[in-house]
Amino acid sequence: MDVTFQTVMSQLMLGLNNGAFYAVLSLGLAVIFGLLNIINFAHGALYMLGAFVALLGYTELGPLLGMPEFHLNYWAALIVAPLVVGGIGIILERTMLRRLYRVDHLYGLLLTFGVALIFQGIFTNYFNVSGTPYDGKPELLNGVVNLGFMMFPTYRLWSIVVSLTICFGTWFMIERTRLGSYLRAGTENPHLVQAFGINVPLMVTLTYGYGVGLAAFAGVVAAPIYSVSPVMGAEMIITVFAVVVIGGMGSIMGAIVTGLALGMVEGLTKVIYPPASSTVIFFMMVLVLLVKPAGLFGKEQ
Amino acid sequence: MHDTGANVLLSLSGVNSFYGESHILHDINLSVREGELVTLLGRNGAGKTTILKSIMGLVGRRSGSITVAGRETCHLPTHRIARLGIGYCPEERGIFSSLNVEENLLLPPMVKDGGMTLAEIYDMFPNLLERRNSVGTRLSGGEQQMLAMARILRTGARLLLLDEITEGLAPVIVQALGRLTGQLKEKGFTIILVEQNFRFAAEVADRHYIIENGRVVEMIDRKDVETSAAVFNRHLGV
Numbered sequence: 001m002d003v004t005f006q007t008v009m010s011q012l013m014l015g016l017n018n019g020a021f022y023a024v025l026s027l028g029l030a031v032i033f034g035l036l037n038i039i040n041f042a043h044g045a046l047y048m049l050g051a052f053v054a055l056l057g058y059t060e061l062g063p064l065l066g067m068p069e070f071h072l073n074y075w076a077a078l079i080v081a082p083l084v085v086g087g088i089g090i091i092l093e094r095t096m097l098r099r100l101y102r103v104d105h106l107y108g109l110l111l112t113f114g115v116a117l118i119f120q121g122i123f124t125n126y127f128n129v130s131g132t133p134y135d136g137k138p139e140l141l142n143g144v145v146n147l148g149f150m151m152f153p154t155y156r157l158w159s160i161v162v163s164l165t166i167c168f169g170t171w172f173m174i175e176r177t178r179l180g181s182y183l184r185a186g187t188e189n190p191h192l193v194q195a196f197g198i199n200v201p202l203m204v205t206l207t208y209g210y211g212v213g214l215a216a217f218a219g220v221v222a223a224p225i226y227s228v229s230p231v232m233g234a235e236m237i238i239t240v241f242a243v244v245v246i247g248g249m250g251s252i253m254g255a256i257v258t259g260l261a262l263g264m265v266e267g268l269t270k271v272i273y274p275p276a277s278s279t280v281i282f283f284m285m286v287l288v289l290l291v292k293p294a295g296l297f298g299k300e301q
Numbered sequence: 302m303h304d305t306g307a308n309v310l311l312s313l314s315g316v317n318s319f320y321g322e323s324h325i326l327h328d329i330n331l332s333v334r335e336g337e338l339v340t341l342l343g344r345n346g347a348g349k350t351t352i353l354k355s356i357m358g359l360v361g362r363r364s365g366s367i368t369v370a371g372r373e374t375c376h377l378p379t380h381r382i383a384r385l386g387i388g389y390c391p392e393e394r395g396i397f398s399s400l401n402v403e404e405n406l407l408l409p410p411m412v413k414d415g416g417m418t419l420a421e422i423y424d425m426f427p428n429l430l431e432r433r434n435s436v437g438t439r440l441s442g443g444e445q446q447m448l449a450m451a452r453i454l455r456t457g458a459r460l461l462l463l464d465e466i467t468e469g470l471a472p473v474i475v476q477a478l479g480r481l482t483g484q485l486k487e488k489g490f491t492i493i494l495v496e497q498n499f500r501f502a503a504e505v506a507d508r509h510y511i512i513e514n515g516r517v518v519e520m521i522d523r524k525d526v527e528t529s530a531a532v533f534n535r536h537l538g539v
C-alpha cells in the first residue's frame with residue numbers, strides 16, 4: 001500500500017474522531033465506577049438511546065404531536081437527549097442499582113447487562129438493525145474544512161471539538177471545583193463524606209444521571225456519522241470496555257487520554273496493516289494486562 | 302442524674318446497635334450537656350467507636366433513642382444528623398488522598414453559623430497553611446490529625462465527636478492536642494472524646510464513661526477520678 005502523509009494524517013484524524021467517542025464513553029464509565037462501584041454495562045445501550053432520541057425527535061416527534069412540520073433539531077437534541085437518558089438513568093439508579101451497592105460488583109454488572117439487553121431488544125424489534133440514517137445534521141456543519149495538511153469533513157471536526165470540550169470540562173469540574181472535591185472524596189470514603197452533612201445518596205444518583213447523560217450526548221454526536229441502529233451501542237461498548245481496561249478504572253484523565261490515543265492507534269493500524277485495525281485495541285489490552293494489570297493510569301489495590 | 306438538665310445536647314437512651322447479625326451495643330444510656338467534655342474509655346473492641354458511629358447513623362442498624370438538641374435522630378439519614386451541628390473526627394482520621402490539604406479543609410460544608418474562618422484555622426494550625434497544597438495523606442500522622450480536627454471546626458458544628466485523636470502520635474503532639482482540646486472546650490464546644498490514653502483524658506474531661514462489651518459499666522465524675530483508681534484499674538487495666 002502507498003503510505004503517504006495524506007493517508008496517515010487522514011486515518012489519524014478519523015482515529016481521533018473515534019477516539020473522542022471512546023473518551024466520552026469511557027469517561028462516563030470511569031465516573032460511574034468511581035462513585036457507584038458499578039461497571040455500567042448499560043452504557044452502550046444508553047448511548048444508542050441518545051442517538052434514537054435525536055433520530056425519533058427529528059422524524060417522529062412532530063407527527064406524534066400533530067405538527068408534521070416540527071423537527072427536534074440537532075442542537076436541541078444535544079440537550080434533550082442527555083436529559084431524557086439522564087432521567088432514565090436516575091430512575092434506574094433509584095429503583096434498581098441502589099439495592100446493589102452493598103454486594104459484589106458482579107451483581108451491578110449483571111443487572112446493567114440485563115438492562116442493556118432489554119433496551120437493545122426493544123429497539124431491535126422496531127428498527128432496522130443495519131441502521132437508519134439521521135437527516136438532522138445542521139446546514140452549518142455540512143461540507144469540509146481545510147486543515148492545512150488535508151481537507152476534513154466539518155462535522156467530524158465539530159464532533160472532535162465538542163467531545164473534547166465535554167471531556168475536559170468534566171475533568172475540570174471533577175478535579176478543580178468544590179463539587180468535584182465532593183465527588184473525589186465520595187469515591188474514596190462515601191460514609192465519611194455523608195457524615196460531614198453531604199447528601200451522598202443524591203450525589204450518587206446525579207452522578208449516574210450525568211454519566212449516562214454523557215453517553216447519550218455521544219450518541220447524538222455520533223448519529224450523523226454512523227447510522228442510528230439498535231446495536232450501535234453493543235458494538236461500541238466492547239471497544240470502550242477494552243479502553244477502560246487499558247486506561248485503568250481509577251482515573252478521569254486516564255480515561256480521556258486512553259480513549260483518544262487508542263482511537264489514533266486504530267487509525268494508524270488501518271494504514272499499516274488494515275486487517276488488524278479492529279483487533280489492535282484488544283491486542284493492546286492483553287499486553288497491558290500482562291504488564292500492568294491495574295491499567296496504565298490505574299492504582300494497584 | 303445527668304440527663305435531666307434542660308441543656309442536654311446529646312442523649313442516648315436504650316441504644317442497641319448491630320453490624321449485620323452481630324449485636325455490638327447493648328442498651329446504651331448516656332448524655333452530654335452543652336459545653337461538657339465527656340470521654341468514652343474502654344479497652345480495644347469495647348464499642349467506643351461504635352457509639353460514635355451510632356450517633357452519626359453509620360452502623361448497620363440501631364434502635365432506641367438518640368436525641369441531638371432535643372431532636373430524635375434515630376431515623377434520620379447520616380447527612381441530616383450531621384446538619385444538626387455535629388463534627389465527626391473518625392478514628393482512622395479519614396484524610397482524603399485525592400484532595401490536597403486545603404481541599405480537605407474545605408470539604409465539610411457549613412452546618413451552622415459561627416464556624417471558624419479559614420484564616421482563624423490557619424492561625425491555629427500554621428503547619429496546615431504551610432502545607433496547604435500538599436496531598437492530604439502526605440502529611441505526617443500528627444499533621445493529619447490536626448487536619449482532621451481543623452476541618453470540622455470550620456463548619457459551625459458545636460458538638461464534636463473525636464475518636465482516639467492521640468492514637469499513635471508522639472508525646473509532643475499529644476501535648477499539643479491536649480492544649481487544643483482545652484481551647485475548644487473554652488470556646489464552648491461540646492465534646493465526646495474517645496481515648497485510650499487515660500492521662501490525656503483525665504486532664505481535660507468533665508466526666509468519663511467506661512465502656513465494656515458494648516455496655517456502659519461506669520460513669521465517673523471529674524471530682525471522683527482520684528478516688529476511683531480501683532474502678533479505672535479494673536476496667537481499663539491502667
Ligand SMILES: Nc1ncnc2c1ncn2[C@@H]1O[C@H](COP(=O)(O)OP(=O)(O)O)[C@@H](O)[C@H]1O
Pocket residue numbers: 320323325343344345346347348349350351352
Ligand atoms: N464493621 C464492623 N462489622 C462487624 N463488627 C464490627 C465492625 N466494626 C466493629 N465491629 C466489632 O464491634 C466491636 C466494637 O468495636 P469498636 O466500636 O470499634 O471498639 P472500640 O472503638 O472500643 O475499640 C468489636 O468487637 C468489633 O470487632
Ligand SMILES: [Mg+2]
Pocket residue numbers: 349350351392465
Ligand atoms: Mg475505636
